[in-house]
Amino acid sequence: MSLCTERRIGRHAILLVLESEEDVLRELNWKSCVGKVGSMESNKVVAAIETAAKRHGIINGGVYRESHALYHAIMEALHGVTRGQVQLGSVQRTVGLKFAVLRGNPYENEEEGEWLAVSLYGTIGAPVRGSEHEAIGLGINHI
Structure with missing residues (x-):
């Protein structure tokens, strides 16, 4: 099993949240x-x-494993934004984020199945403009 360099799902998700790379995703x-x-609420x-x-x-919201996989990808991304403590309002923090959700197979072998990537980019800080x-x-x- 090898991860295909051109199909790094995390890299593509980060690029998608920062700028559009729709042509690559279509391919x-x-x-x-x-x-x-x-x-102010996670x-x-x-x-x-x-x-x-x-x-x-x-x-598909009716399929538990898909919702569950998405939830874990979101929480992992939030851990990055909040530096490991997914707390916002209770500790006087607020976020303004752009997000991207990407679904695909990052492996050469299609039998490896599909994965979800969630990327978040934006600001975090005290709920006072300029303090972020x-x-x-x-x-x-994985799904």
């Missing part, structure tokens, strides 16, 4: 969506990403 026949969310960030992924057909800094997070999970 790979991967599904994707992008969106924005701002909140559950609202999770809900916004899950809603977008379902609405754009990235996951950039942050980025990436979560990858």
Whole structure:
């Protein structure tokens, strides 16, 4: 089993959240969506990403393993943004994030199945304008 260099799903998800690379994704026949969310509550960030992924057909919300895989990818990405403590409002932090969700097979062998990548990029900080800094997070999970 080898990870195909041109099909690094995490790299593509980060590039997607920073800029569009739709041509590459079309060639790979991967599904994707992008969106924005701002909140002082992590559950609202999770809900916004899950809603977008379902609405754009990235996951089938009626299939538990797909929703579960997405949840874990989101939480892993949030850990990156929040530096390991997925707390926002309770510790006086807020985020303004752009997100991307990507579904595809990053392996040469199609039997390895599909994976989900969630990338987050934006700002985090005190809920006072000008008191934030950039942050980025990436979560990858198999379906």
